[in-house]
Structures are given as C-alpha cells and as structure tokens.
Amino acid sequence: MTECQPFRDPELPLGKRVDDLLSRLTLTERISLLHQYAPGIPRLGIAPFRTGQEALHGVAWMGPATVFPQAVGLGATWNDNLVRRVGEAVGTEARAMRSRDDRVGLNVWAPTVNPLRHPLWGRNEEGYAEDPRLTAALAAAYTRGLRGDHPAHWRTAPVLKHWLAHNNETARDTSSASIRPRVLHEYDLRAFRAAVEAGAVAGVMPAYNLVNGRPNHVSPHLAEHLRTWTDDDLLVCSDAGAPSNLVASQGYFDTHEEAVAAALVAGVDSFTDHGTDAAPTIGFLRRALVQDLVSEADIDRAARRHLSVRFRLGEFDPGPGPYDDASARGFDTPAHRALAQEAAEQAVVLLKNDDLLPLADGTRIAVVGLLADACKTDWYSGALLRRDTPLDGLRARFGAEHITFAEGTDRVRLKCAAGWLRVPECAADDAPGAAAGALDPALLTGRTDLPPLTVAADAADATEFALADWGQGVCTLRAPDGRHLSVADDRFVRASAREPGGWVVQETFTPVGHEDGCLLQHRATGGYVSVAADGVKVADKGELFEIEYVERGEEAVARVAAAAEAVLVVAGNDPHINGRETEDRTTLALPEHQRRLWRAARAANPRTALALVSSYPYAVGDADADLPALLWSAHGGQAAGTALARVLAGDVSPAGRLPQTWYADDEDLPDLLDYDVIGSRQTYLYFDGSPLYPFGHGLGYTTFGYDELTAVRDGELLRVAFTVTNTGSVAADEVAQLYVRAVDVSPVARPRRQLVGHRRLHLAAGDSQRVEIGVPVAELGMWDVARERWTVPRGTYQLQAGASSEDIRLTYAVGIDGAPAAARPVQGTGLAAHAYDEQRGTEIVDRTKTRGEAVAAARGTEGELLFRDCDFGPGVDVAGAGAEAATAGVTVEAALGGSVHLSAGHATATLTFAPGGGAYAYTTRSTAFPVSGVRDLSVRLRGPVRLARLTFHGAGSPAIPTQRTPTR
Structure with missing residues (x-):
C-alpha cells in the first residue's frame, strides 16, 4: 500500500524521504528523471513531471492569466514588497490553473536576474535593473512570493535565469563573455546570490552563451559558487536545446555522450532537449554511463535534486497541501486585478515635467501614436483577460467626449502591375x-x-x-x-x-x-x-509595388492635436519586433516614423507630452529638449491604460524610478559583446559621460527634502539613517536611495558610486519619515584579484543619500579599518594571467575544458595586460621570469610600466613559444628578468597565445623547466 511507503510520510525529514524513494527506483527510472519530461512510474504511483513553466510576470503560455507589468517595469517600482506580492499572485494562479489543467507546471522558470548591462539586449524587458544589488533584492522578493511562506511546502519552485553573464541574443549560443574575476564577483554573481541565500530558489538555468571560452552548461561556477550559497538541493535545468549545442553549434565536444556527461558532472540535473522526446537524451546518458564518462553516483545526485523539488512541492504528501485548498479561488481575483493596477501605476516614471502635468479634469486631450490604442504582450506574457489601452484609460478617466484619437499610421494602397x-x-x-x-x-x-x-x-x-x-x-x-x-x-x-x-x-x-x-x-x-x-x-x-499614400500619419496627428488643449503622444515598441529573444536592437534611437509624429503634434500644439511605452530605454534627447513632459513605462500588462491615465490626471503622483541608465546616444555604448563593465565604463557604476536620464531618476508632483544623515557601525553592519520630508502639497511616494563611494581606497578602478540600499515610502504632504537602512560592511568591498578573496580595503567611504544616482542630497564619510593596502606577492606565488588590473585587446578563455582561465589576444594578434603594485622582492634575489602558455610560434613580453599601453621599463623579458599541441597543451618558458621592489608589470601578448600564468624565481632557484601539461 502506498500509504505505508516511508517516502509518503510527511512526518519524516525531507532527506530521509528522498533517500527512500531514490532507493526504490531502478537505474533506468533514475535516468528517466533527468529529462525535462520525466515519465510517470506507475508501480510506485508516481505521476509524470515536467520542469519548466514560464512565469516571468504572470503565468505564460497556458491561456488566460493575470498579466502584470514586464519585469523591467517591476524593476522600475523599486518596491520589494510589491514585487513579492506579485510573485505570490503568480504562484497562486499557477496552482489554481494546475488544478484545472495538469499541463501547467509548478517548477517555474522565473525570474530573469541577469543585470541589464547593455540596453540594446533584445531581452532587456526580462531583467529588473542594471544594478546587481537592486536586481538581487527584487529577485529575492519575487521568488519569496512564488515559493510561499510555509516552512516545508512550496507554492511553486522558482528557477533563476540565465546563469551567467548573458546579455546578447546576437550569436547567443556561440559568443563568449569575457568576465574578469572582479566583474564576476562584484557584478554577475551578486545578482544571483541574494535570491539563493534567501532560501526561496529551487534552482537555476544556465544560459546559452559561453563564459571565458567555456559553455555555461559545463561551468565550474555551478559547483564552486552556486552550490556553496545554500544547503538546499538546487535543480539546475538546461535551457532548451542547449545540451545539443555543446556538440552542434559550439563544437565544444565531439560526441553527445561526452557533452551530456560533462554537463551532468558540472551540475546540470535536468536536460531540456528534443522537445517532449526524452529518448535521445536518455540514450546519450546511458551510453555515457557505459563508457565510464559518468558514474551511477552522478546519476543519483541529479535524480536526488529532481526529487527534492517535487517533495517540496508536496507531490508525495497525502491529501491536499497548504497551497491546494484555495487553488480554485485563486485565479483572476479582484485582489489580483487590483494588484496588477497598483503595479502598473507604481512602474510609471516621469522623466520630465515643465508644469504640463497633471492634466485638469475637463481637459480636451488628443491621444495619438502607434501605441495609443494598444495593449501589447510579449513572448513571456499570459493571454490578456482584459485589454486596457491608454486610449481606453483616458476615455474612462476624462470622459470619452473630451478625447480625440489618431493612431498616426500611414494609410496606404499597394499597386503592382x-x-x-x-x-x-x-x-x-x-x-x-x-x-x-x-x-x-x-x-x-x-x-x-x-x-x-x-x-x-x-x-x-x-x-x-x-x-x-x-x-x-x-x-x-x-x-x-x-x-x-x-x-x-x-x-x-x-x-x-x-x-x-x-x-x-x-x-x-x-x-x-x-x-x-x-x-x-x-x-x-x-x-x-x-x-x-x-x-x-x-x-x-x-x-514591384507602388505605395500610394492616402494620408500620412503626421497629417492626422497634426489635425487632432491642433483642436485639443493638450496632446499625449504614445510611442514605443512592439515586444515582438526589433528587440526580443533571438534579436538584439541595433540602436537606441526612437523610430523615425514615431519621431515625426511627436514633432507634428508639437508643431500643432506646444502642450504635448510624450509617453514612451517600451521594453527598453531610448535616446530621446531631441524630445527632452523640445517637449514639456516625457514619461516612460514598460508594457504594463492588463491595467496599463488605467494606470497611465491616473498618473496623467494626478490621481497618482508618479514615483517609478529608472532601473537602468538612459544614454544620450549610441556613441555612449560599448560593444554589445564587451562584458567588462569596469574596463569599458558601463552602467551607472562606471559611466563617465552625461546620461540623458540617470539610474534611479524619476520625478513626481511634489518635492522631497533629505536631512540628518547618520551612520553608526554595529559590528559588521553600518546602521544608516536619514530623514525624508514631503515638502510639497501632494501625498506621494518617494524612492529614497543610498549609495556608497570609495574615497582614495584602492589604486584600481572602483565604482563612481554603488547602490547599497533603497526604500519606497509613502508620505502625506508635510510628513516626514526616518529611513533606516542596514548596510553590511562587506557591501563596501571588492574582489581582491591578487589574493582571490573578497576584501574591504581600509580607508574612507562616503555614504550618499538622495533621489537618484545623480541627485545626491546628503553625504557622510565613514572610516573603515579594513584590510590595509598591500602589494601583490608575486615571487613564489606568481601571477594568474586573468587576474590583471587593466587590459587592452585581450579576452579570457578556458584553460582546460573543465576549469581554469587563460588570457589571449582578442583577435589573435596583440593584447596587453597590466598588473599593479607587484612585489618582486629585494635586490638581486629575483633574477628570472617564466610563463605558462598554450600557443603556436608566438611571444609573451613582460616589461615594467605604468599603464596598460606599454612603455619602456627598466627591465624587459621576452619568452617565445614554439608551435605546440593545441589549445590546451601548455608549455613553460623562462628567461632572465632582473627586477626588485614594488613595481607595475605590463605584459604584451603577440599572436594567438593563451597565457595561463607568469612566475618569478630568484637567482639561486633552478630555471623553470619546459614541460607539457596534458590536455583535459
């Protein structure tokens, strides 16, 4: 009888229940669990199970569901509590929908926590923010909502996307993101870590791309970092088709047996490949087992993680669980409809306002533009239960008799022979x-x-x-x-x-x-x-067609604009066109057709506002210069039109804040595939130019004052407080932001400022509130590349409180008695090539197929590295240098110098490598390099060299032997 089986006893510890069920499964059954579509096991009364239910901002692909604002719109709310409640609603609807349709899955693939490093990324709409801390805070909130509060049972089991450093659709399965250690630890990993440590994450999904020359699906970071952040079993689910890419598009392995084996050993537990047909993947795994590429222990480890998720979802418990009782009542409720509107209202960002907004009741408004009567969904939306456009919202709020409309499309007829x-x-x-x-x-x-x-x-x-x-x-x-x-x-x-x-x-x-x-x-x-x-x-x-223009869109716009008291131009994108999964954007510019529309409206009526409804930022400096008001909202889901209308009417004072920098021009952007946010000065953290609108920017219909910033250290926590006062006449929300800047702390680049805390609060006119934020001292730190550890350098740090990253109202300096500045001890320890401080023209590549990094010239010709403050020791004790590299007839040149652009130093060493045995066949070379003291070291790579390490030895030490290391 199934009720006597220990794995069905909810009183037993989770681990014992998993052990019991695993012990009852045959090897064939255990292997079968490793595909996305795991079959049922009738003899044990176990049902089929599918990993993967999209739920980014509502339950997707399964028919009607509450559609909330896009993730970047939720990011614009800067409201952890709201995002948690949205996650709770989405998880509740997933349970409710599953009670009627068992195709709906409870292992949800959401949220996307890749920081929005580059605004031309086609999937910009899927992320929360360009800042890793804000991203992590919102991801933790959303997953808490999806997971639920029960200590043992999970409402749904969230899987974070996409591990790791994934911000391009162009060549997304073959491109490699070159991630130096500081960017890895200070930027990309931080976005994932807080959500995992919060205990509300069931797993992660690796991204299609490679990182440092190695596919994410065989990333050593899964074991070295991800699985060290929690004691929970994390289920790593491959992205769709990615296991096959390891052989097909990437050519990283010769056979699919090698590929699935490497992925399994690295930590992939569930293979999403070949659609619903599990046979190919299961066949590869079985043959990999026969060929000793994997062991039964590897199979069991992955199967255990799969089962652990299902136990936490309550699948093997008798009777209904805590999230099943009310499931039929948890779908499309009044509360969810109200929450969708609240989220859409909080996501609206007022970019500029020269006294045009809010609009008074009775104002005759012309509503124009390609998105004026549109309510767009995206690839990860559910089907709309309600269509709510800006035109709908304005007619309902101001009265249809006060609203005129012109879409602004060109009216054409098409003639051919x-x-x-x-x-x-x-x-x-x-x-x-x-x-x-x-x-x-x-x-x-x-x-x-x-x-x-x-x-x-x-x-x-x-x-x-x-x-x-x-x-x-x-x-x-x-x-x-x-x-x-x-x-x-x-x-x-x-x-x-x-x-x-x-x-x-x-x-x-x-x-x-x-x-x-x-x-x-x-x-x-x-x-x-x-x-x-x-x-x-x-x-x-x-x-061959002749396009006959019956009417130009700007003509219709000008006609209705001239007859109105105010004009709202609604412009932006369709999420299925020009920027989406598989397609990056090529420019920040607003399409010329839509620029013509707002210009026509402005020429006919100076009281024109531009509302941008889009999945990403635009460069609209011309509109900012010419128009009295601009707003932005991500596609806001089923309540988008009502929310925008309420903001325009002043029923809601806008308090959304930009979750990413809006740059003024394409020239401000680095190459899409340049992931070195430090070296290429990306995001608000490092950008030295003048943004059109900065990170954290957003206006409202009132003003706020900031006073009395204090900070007290309490062990490993800084207790920071300041007072925010609504100094205007309108009740409104404010998003108080706390940043930190390292002042003369380190010789290497640090952020201009970085977010360490935020709080969205509501204040009545004239009211004040003391905002208290606890900042772990570790938040002030950085990754020490020389010692491969997180460190908080000794020095002065400036706390900055304000209304955006460029609107700082208060500062407070604190001294931190952290790690003293120290030179790199290079004699004996040497230098890992990828642990540089600056670089030009290089990329990090895989040292072997399983672990480690090396550095190569990006185009196989010439590149340069700079290592600062290297301690070579006293006097003549240092007399030689060596390098380990895989190469074919190229040289490595080391010289003393003070910048990444090499200049002549007091000592130079050139090491020439003869043709070797392939990319992973490393040899070492040594030569004289008499140098002492603390100096900067510059290294030039000439030709297609893969430099793994530099070593330095004393005069009395034996020369470094030439040797070949085996390929792994």
Missing part, C-alpha cells in the same frame, strides 16, 4: 481569434482557413492598409478590420493575425527600394510578396 492588393471579405466568425478564444496571439500559428489576398483591377476595390513603421526597416500592414497581414506555412499572404507574435514573427515586412517602386520582403522567410493565379504569396521573386 497586376492591380491593387485587396483583402477578401470574411464572415464575422472567421475573424482572427473567433475560434481561438482568449489564447495568446503569440501562440497562434498562421491560419490557412482564411482566403489569401487577391488583386483588384479597379482602384476603388483596393484595400486601404494601415502601415506602421517600427524602425530598422520593419513594417506591419493592417486591414481596416484590424487584421494584420501574415504569412502561413503555405506561404500565402492573408489578413489573419490580431497582433504580430509567435516565435518566428510572420507579420513583418521590409519595403526594399527598387527602380521606380519597392519590393515587399517578408522578414521571416526572406521571400517577396508576389501575385499568383491562386492568390498573393511570398516567393523568391516579388512584384
């Missing part, structure tokens, strides 16, 4: 979505049950399309009844989609200039719109 494009009429019940119910349009494939476009001989029968130009050459075409042109698998062009969407977007086209007209290229297939006997389709060769 055969005639005019025409959309055939269809019955009302054939309209898109009629048969699909509330399914998310992102999940709908191209429909083939509607007639394709035809050609009309008479211009009077031509269809007038709304042409929306989304920038970067991407357009959509919409029929008068709201149906977008789309291409199905049969390649016919139909007016069949409610919105652009899907994994491969079929609704986007590019006009390609050609002679006296243009070709219409379908972006998904690369084909061109052509006319055939049976209808319009895409083919290798297309028709």
Whole structure:
C-alpha cells in the first residue's frame, strides 16, 4: 500500500524521504528523471513531471492569466514588497490553473536576474535593473512570493535565469563573455546570490552563451559558487536545446555522450532537449554511463535534486497541501486585478515635467501614436483577460467626449502591375481569434482557413492598409478590420493575425527600394510578396509595388492635436519586433516614423507630452529638449491604460524610478559583446559621460527634502539613517536611495558610486519619515584579484543619500579599518594571467575544458595586460621570469610600466613559444628578468597565445623547466 511507503510520510525529514524513494527506483527510472519530461512510474504511483513553466510576470503560455507589468517595469517600482506580492499572485494562479489543467507546471522558470548591462539586449524587458544589488533584492522578493511562506511546502519552485553573464541574443549560443574575476564577483554573481541565500530558489538555468571560452552548461561556477550559497538541493535545468549545442553549434565536444556527461558532472540535473522526446537524451546518458564518462553516483545526485523539488512541492504528501485548498479561488481575483493596477501605476516614471502635468479634469486631450490604442504582450506574457489601452484609460478617466484619437499610421494602397492588393471579405466568425478564444496571439500559428489576398483591377476595390513603421526597416500592414497581414506555412499572404507574435514573427515586412517602386520582403522567410493565379504569396521573386499614400500619419496627428488643449503622444515598441529573444536592437534611437509624429503634434500644439511605452530605454534627447513632459513605462500588462491615465490626471503622483541608465546616444555604448563593465565604463557604476536620464531618476508632483544623515557601525553592519520630508502639497511616494563611494581606497578602478540600499515610502504632504537602512560592511568591498578573496580595503567611504544616482542630497564619510593596502606577492606565488588590473585587446578563455582561465589576444594578434603594485622582492634575489602558455610560434613580453599601453621599463623579458599541441597543451618558458621592489608589470601578448600564468624565481632557484601539461 502506498500509504505505508516511508517516502509518503510527511512526518519524516525531507532527506530521509528522498533517500527512500531514490532507493526504490531502478537505474533506468533514475535516468528517466533527468529529462525535462520525466515519465510517470506507475508501480510506485508516481505521476509524470515536467520542469519548466514560464512565469516571468504572470503565468505564460497556458491561456488566460493575470498579466502584470514586464519585469523591467517591476524593476522600475523599486518596491520589494510589491514585487513579492506579485510573485505570490503568480504562484497562486499557477496552482489554481494546475488544478484545472495538469499541463501547467509548478517548477517555474522565473525570474530573469541577469543585470541589464547593455540596453540594446533584445531581452532587456526580462531583467529588473542594471544594478546587481537592486536586481538581487527584487529577485529575492519575487521568488519569496512564488515559493510561499510555509516552512516545508512550496507554492511553486522558482528557477533563476540565465546563469551567467548573458546579455546578447546576437550569436547567443556561440559568443563568449569575457568576465574578469572582479566583474564576476562584484557584478554577475551578486545578482544571483541574494535570491539563493534567501532560501526561496529551487534552482537555476544556465544560459546559452559561453563564459571565458567555456559553455555555461559545463561551468565550474555551478559547483564552486552556486552550490556553496545554500544547503538546499538546487535543480539546475538546461535551457532548451542547449545540451545539443555543446556538440552542434559550439563544437565544444565531439560526441553527445561526452557533452551530456560533462554537463551532468558540472551540475546540470535536468536536460531540456528534443522537445517532449526524452529518448535521445536518455540514450546519450546511458551510453555515457557505459563508457565510464559518468558514474551511477552522478546519476543519483541529479535524480536526488529532481526529487527534492517535487517533495517540496508536496507531490508525495497525502491529501491536499497548504497551497491546494484555495487553488480554485485563486485565479483572476479582484485582489489580483487590483494588484496588477497598483503595479502598473507604481512602474510609471516621469522623466520630465515643465508644469504640463497633471492634466485638469475637463481637459480636451488628443491621444495619438502607434501605441495609443494598444495593449501589447510579449513572448513571456499570459493571454490578456482584459485589454486596457491608454486610449481606453483616458476615455474612462476624462470622459470619452473630451478625447480625440489618431493612431498616426500611414494609410496606404499597394499597386503592382497586376492591380491593387485587396483583402477578401470574411464572415464575422472567421475573424482572427473567433475560434481561438482568449489564447495568446503569440501562440497562434498562421491560419490557412482564411482566403489569401487577391488583386483588384479597379482602384476603388483596393484595400486601404494601415502601415506602421517600427524602425530598422520593419513594417506591419493592417486591414481596416484590424487584421494584420501574415504569412502561413503555405506561404500565402492573408489578413489573419490580431497582433504580430509567435516565435518566428510572420507579420513583418521590409519595403526594399527598387527602380521606380519597392519590393515587399517578408522578414521571416526572406521571400517577396508576389501575385499568383491562386492568390498573393511570398516567393523568391516579388512584384514591384507602388505605395500610394492616402494620408500620412503626421497629417492626422497634426489635425487632432491642433483642436485639443493638450496632446499625449504614445510611442514605443512592439515586444515582438526589433528587440526580443533571438534579436538584439541595433540602436537606441526612437523610430523615425514615431519621431515625426511627436514633432507634428508639437508643431500643432506646444502642450504635448510624450509617453514612451517600451521594453527598453531610448535616446530621446531631441524630445527632452523640445517637449514639456516625457514619461516612460514598460508594457504594463492588463491595467496599463488605467494606470497611465491616473498618473496623467494626478490621481497618482508618479514615483517609478529608472532601473537602468538612459544614454544620450549610441556613441555612449560599448560593444554589445564587451562584458567588462569596469574596463569599458558601463552602467551607472562606471559611466563617465552625461546620461540623458540617470539610474534611479524619476520625478513626481511634489518635492522631497533629505536631512540628518547618520551612520553608526554595529559590528559588521553600518546602521544608516536619514530623514525624508514631503515638502510639497501632494501625498506621494518617494524612492529614497543610498549609495556608497570609495574615497582614495584602492589604486584600481572602483565604482563612481554603488547602490547599497533603497526604500519606497509613502508620505502625506508635510510628513516626514526616518529611513533606516542596514548596510553590511562587506557591501563596501571588492574582489581582491591578487589574493582571490573578497576584501574591504581600509580607508574612507562616503555614504550618499538622495533621489537618484545623480541627485545626491546628503553625504557622510565613514572610516573603515579594513584590510590595509598591500602589494601583490608575486615571487613564489606568481601571477594568474586573468587576474590583471587593466587590459587592452585581450579576452579570457578556458584553460582546460573543465576549469581554469587563460588570457589571449582578442583577435589573435596583440593584447596587453597590466598588473599593479607587484612585489618582486629585494635586490638581486629575483633574477628570472617564466610563463605558462598554450600557443603556436608566438611571444609573451613582460616589461615594467605604468599603464596598460606599454612603455619602456627598466627591465624587459621576452619568452617565445614554439608551435605546440593545441589549445590546451601548455608549455613553460623562462628567461632572465632582473627586477626588485614594488613595481607595475605590463605584459604584451603577440599572436594567438593563451597565457595561463607568469612566475618569478630568484637567482639561486633552478630555471623553470619546459614541460607539457596534458590536455583535459
């Protein structure tokens, strides 16, 4: 009887229950647990289990669900408590939906905690902030909500994405992020660590990319860092298809058996590959076991982690658990609807306001722009239960009689040699979505049950399309009844989609200039719109079209703007176009079409505000200069329109704050693949230029004063306090921010300032509140590359309290009696090549396939490293230098110098390496290098050398032998 089995006894400790169940499973059954779709085990009464349920800002892909603001919008709230409550609501809905549909999973893949290092990342919308501490705080809050408060039972089991250093979609499975130790420890790992240490994380998902030349799915950091942060079993779930990439696109291993074995040993426990077909992965694992690439202990360790998650979810407990009783009542509740609106309101950021906002009741408002009557979802949204656009919200708040509207799309007709494009009429019940119910349009494939476009001989029968130009050459075409042109698998062009969407977007086209007209290229297939006997389709060769403009969008905008008392231009992006998973952006610029719209509105009516609704920042310096008011909101989910209207009306004083820097120009950005935030001065932490809007920026309808900053050290904690007063006449929220700056503490680069605390608080007019923030002294520290440890250097640190990273109101200096400054002890210990202080033209690569780092010239030609304050010891005791490298006929040159740009020093040593046995075949060379004392050391790499280590030995020491280390 199953009730007698110890693993079903909830009174036993978790570990004993897992041990009991694991002992009952055959080897075949244990291996079967390691695929995403683990089969049921009927003989033990165990059901099938699927890892992976997307739940980034609501339960995704499973039909209707409450849709909250995008993650970057939740980041803009700077409100840990709110984000926790959103996580709780999402977890509750996952349980409720599962009670009706067992396809809904409870192992949720959320949140994404990669810091938003680069604003051109296509998945910018998925992260919380560019700052690792703010990201970590919000991730911890969201996972606490998803997990629940019960000591033993979990509401859902969150998995963090994407381990590690993942901010590019361009070549995302083949590019390598070069991460020096300081960036690794001070930036990327910090975003993950706090959530894991909070005890609300069930696991992580490795990213597709490589880090330091090694795929994340075989990363030693999983064992060396992640699993040391908690005693809980963490389930590491591969990203979809990533195990196959280890052999296919990455070529890191020769066989799939080697690949899955290496991933399993490194710490991957669940393989998401080949869709629902587990057979290939299971076959690779079984053969890897036969070939002694893995052991049964490796299999058991991963199976244990899988089972541990299922036990914590209550799967093997008798009767309903604490999160099952109310599951049927926990879906689309009034409380969740109110929370979605609260989150959307708190996410609105007022960027600029020259006394235009708020708008008074009765104001005649022209609402214009491509997103004015849009409520966009993204790839990780659930299906909207309610569509709430800015136009809807303003009509409801100000009265429909006070609102006029112009979308601003160009109205066009398309003519080719055969005639005019025409959309055939269809019955009302054939309209898109009629048969699909509330399914998310992102999940709908191209429909083939509607007639394709035809050609009309008479211009009077031509269809007038709304042409929306989304920038970067991407357009959509919409029929008068709201149906977008789309291409199905049969390649016919139909007016069949409610919105652009899907994994491969079929609704986007590019006009390609050609002679006296243009070709219409379908972006998904690369084909061109052509006319055939049976209808319009895409083919290798297309028709030459003439675009007849019936009305330009700016003409309609100017007309309604001129007749209004105020104008709201709603601009931004469609999350399925120009920046999304698999596609990075190429520019910060607002699309030219949308720039024309706000300029037309401004020319017709100076009282024009620009509301940017987008997944990412824009460079809108021209709008900032010309317009009296600008706002930004991420796509705000099901309550976005109501929230924006309430902010514009002054019902809510905006208090969202930017979670990332808004740069003024593309020239301010580093290369997308440059992950060295320190060396290339990225994010507010290091950026030396003038941002358009800084990290933490946001205005409101009142003012706040800051007073009486104090700090008292209490052991390993700084107790910091200051007073915030609402000095205006409107009750409002303020986001008080606390930063720290190291003052003359270290000779190496430190952040200009870094966030160490924040608090969102509500104050009535005239009220004050004492804000108290505990700052661990360790937060002031840095990674000591010379000694490979976290350290807080001795010196003075300035605490800074204010309203943004560039609006500091109070400062307070504290002295920290930390680790004294000390030179690097290089004699005997040597220098790890990747532990440099500065570099130019290099990248960190894998020393072996399992662990360690080396440094190479980034383009295989020449690179330079600088090591500061190296202690070579006294006098003539130091007489030689050696280097260990894998190479083919290149040199390593070491010289004394004071900058990364090498200059002649008092001593120079050149070590030449002969052709070797491959990338992982290291040899050592030594030569005379007479130097003493504390000096800076510069190292030049010439050619495709992979330098692992530099060593220094005394005059009486034996020369470093030349030897070859085996490839691993």
